[in-house]
Amino acid sequence: MKIITNSEKETFELGKKFVKKIKPGDIIGLIGDLGAGKTIFVKGMADGLGVKQNINSPTFVIMKIYKINTSQIKQFCHIDTYRLKHAQDLINIGADEYFNQPHAVTIIEWADKILNILPKKTKFIKIKHKSESQRMVEY
Template identity: 45%
Template sequence: MTHQTNSVEETQNFAQNLAKKYTQGGIIALIGPLGSGKTAFTQGFAQGLDIKNKLLSPTFVLMRQYKIPHNPKGLLYHIDLYRLENTQQITGLGLEEIFANPHNIILIEWADKLGSLLPKQAAKITFRTVNVTKREITVISRP
């Protein structure tokens, strides 16, 4: 499924609607170049889960977690692997434990850096910049 958005708000609205399919957990790999809408998508996704906190990009802290109001057994994890350069750095993050909880909802920016460490059940969403405001978002697989 491919969807085009013409603004940050449209990207966030698309993500809000998709979030409703992830009320019980899931892993979503966000793949695309810098500035293609991955963080805006994640912010909208969190809004779709009724998370009131403003999501900030975890580029420098690598990972942030948020309580999900309607899913007390899991957390929303927003992971950004942009700064990581090799799999050794990734294995030190403890992602296996986070992935193991089926109630967690995990959005991973730059997920292509995980390689074979990305769980097979992860949905993949690609982002492409069409022009300054327009984005093409393709959901390759989903639950």
């Protein structure tokens, strides 16, 4: 499915709606350039899942876990591999533990950098710049 969004808010709302398609244990890989709107989409998903804390880009910490009380999904794991040098480093910090958690959903920005360690079941979302305020989201 390909969807054009015309603003940050539309991408947020799309992320929020997207959570209806996910189930506990899912792993979602986001692929798109810097400024494509990956983090905005993640924020929308978090809102849709009932995450109460503010979502910031985990660019500097690589991984953040948010607890959820209002859903079958109990944890929302947000990974950003932007500053990661090697996929193996993610395994070293134990992030791959979340790939097999039946009650967690893991979303990974720059998933294309770690394809070699992602499980086969990973679902991908691509976000492309169309213009300054337009993006194409594909899943």
